Amino acid sequence: MSINKENIEEFMFDYFEGNLGEAQKLELMDFLHKNPELEADFSSWAQSYALTGEKELDYSLSQKLLQTNKSSWFNRYKITITGVFIISIAAILFLFLFKTEQAELKHKVNHYSQSKLPAIKKTTEHPQPAIPEKNTSLTKSKKQLSITLPKPKEEIKIEEFPIVEKENSREIYNKIDSTISQNASGSIPKEETPIKASDKKETQESQKKKIKRKIDFKPSSEFLEINPNF
Amino acid sequence: MTAIEYNQAVKEFSNRVCRFADKLVMNTDAAKDITQDAFMRLWENKDLVDFAKARSWLFTTAYRLALLTIERNKKHTGIEAIPTRMVEQANPDLKQIIQDSLKLLSDVQRSIILLRDYEGYNYDEIGYMLDLSESQVKVYLFRARQKIKDHIKDLKLVL
Numbered sequence: 001m002s003i004n005k006e007n008i009e010e011f012m013f014d015y016f017e018g019n020l021g022e023a024q025k026l027e028l029m030d031f032l033h034k035n036p037e038l039e040a041d042f043s044s045w046a047q048s049y050a051l052t053g054e055k056e057l058d059y060s061l062s063q064k065l066l067q068t069n070k071s072s073w074f075n076r077y078k079i080t081i082t083g084v085f086i087i088s089i090a091a092i093l094f095l096f097l098f099k100t101e102q103a104e105l106k107h108k109v110n111h112y113s114q115s116k117l118p119a120i121k122k123t124t125e126h127p128q129p130a131i132p133e134k135n136t137s138l139t140k141s142k143k144q145l146s147i148t149l150p151k152p153k154e155e156i157k158i159e160e161f162p163i164v165e166k167e168n169s170r171e172i173y174n175k176i177d178s179t180i181s182q183n184a185s186g187s188i189p190k191e192e193t194p195i196k197a198s199d200k201k202e203t204q205e206s207q208k209k210k211i212k213r214k215i216d217f218k219p220s221s222e223f224l225e226i227n228p229n230f
Numbered sequence: 231m232t233a234i235e236y237n238q239a240v241k242e243f244s245n246r247v248c249r250f251a252d253k254l255v256m257n258t259d260a261a262k263d264i265t266q267d268a269f270m271r272l273w274e275n276k277d278l279v280d281f282a283k284a285r286s287w288l289f290t291t292a293y294r295l296a297l298l299t300i301e302r303n304k305k306h307t308g309i310e311a312i313p314t315r316m317v318e319q320a321n322p323d324l325k326q327i328i329q330d331s332l333k334l335l336s337d338v339q340r341s342i343i344l345l346r347d348y349e350g351y352n353y354d355e356i357g358y359m360l361d362l363s364e365s366q367v368k369v370y371l372f373r374a375r376q377k378i379k380d381h382i383k384d385l386k387l388v389l
Binding site: 009010013016017040041044045047048049050051052054057058059061062064065066067 | 233236237240241244245248249252258261262265266269273324325328329343347348350371372375376378379380382383
């Protein structure tokens with residue numbers, strides 16, 4: 001495209017914008033030399049670029065706009081930090097409460113076993129059922145509880161055994177008393193058949209001997225061992 | 231963008247953005263407000279903005295905020311600012327004449343002149359920031375330069 005008076009301003013603009021090649025620049029300079037009335041326009045175009053590369057002014061905004069690293073770091077991670085803090089506190093509290101509860105349970109189990117277990121061991125010695133061992137402390141405490149629990153039937157048998165003996169001895173004693181009182185009162189039944197005088201004497205003597213034999217009744221040594229106050 | 235990169239952007243670009251806004255809205259206090267607003271938005275979106283694009287992001291934001299401020303001022307005054315000071319001055323400085331002549335330009339033309347002359351952006355970058363095509367930027371820039379040139383030429387004739 002050749003330069004003319006209609007498009008000269010576009011060429012001047014492109015010249016100062018740096019859009020022209022070397023050939024176009026030379027062409028523009030030739031045209032201006034041939035048309036000196038356009039030099040005023042050319043200088044005005046040049047002056048319109050006076051602001052290019054002007055030094056910047058200081059508006060003193062830097063200090064107001066700067067962000068400190070500390071606050072930015074905290075703002076970035078504050079949600080994470082708060083979450084971790086809350087979770088750790090909750091975990092510590094849970095562990096503390098669980099341990100105290102476990103310790104109290106152990107203490108109760110030990111106290112109960114120490115107070116009750118020796119007495120039971122003296123009376124009964126039962127083989128314990130095989131319990132599969134687990135690592136959890138809760139199963140251990142259950143195991144201890146199962147050991148300490150007494151079996152009421154067998155314990156009662158052992159404790160009631162002397163009572164039964166006492167009842168038997170009491171019955172025997174009452175029987176003896178009743179026979180002695182019956183003999184003393186003469187309430188022994190008589191035979192209805194007619195008895196002769198000689199027979200009467202013999203029967204009386206024999207009865208007296210029986211009474212004497214009964215009076216001379218002595219309890220066995222085993223009975224006396226069980227009932228020393230008899 | 232990290233906080234360190236943000237602070238680096240503040241040190242490098244805060245005065246430039248403020249000057250750009252100042253030339254657009256013709257009010258230094260309003261320009262400071264625009265700059266602070268732009269950097270506040272950059273801080274809020276620092277995870278989304280790459281440091282390499284922070285400069286253009288800041289100028290784009292400042293340009294949009296400046297347009298809003300200009301629209302607000304027009305509604306309040308109802309009259310566009312007219313550069314009368316230049317004519318009253320007997321022997322004005324050339325840079326001052328050009329800065330005053332910026333008031334004759336439209337907002338888009340003025341923005342393009344400021345981004346081109348002060349910041350040295352090319353047509354493509356200016357088009358990206360102002361949402362214009364490269365050819366549109368060139369046309370706007372040509373018309374803006376022509377206005378400034380005519381104004382300087384007229385002033386020379388008057389003097």
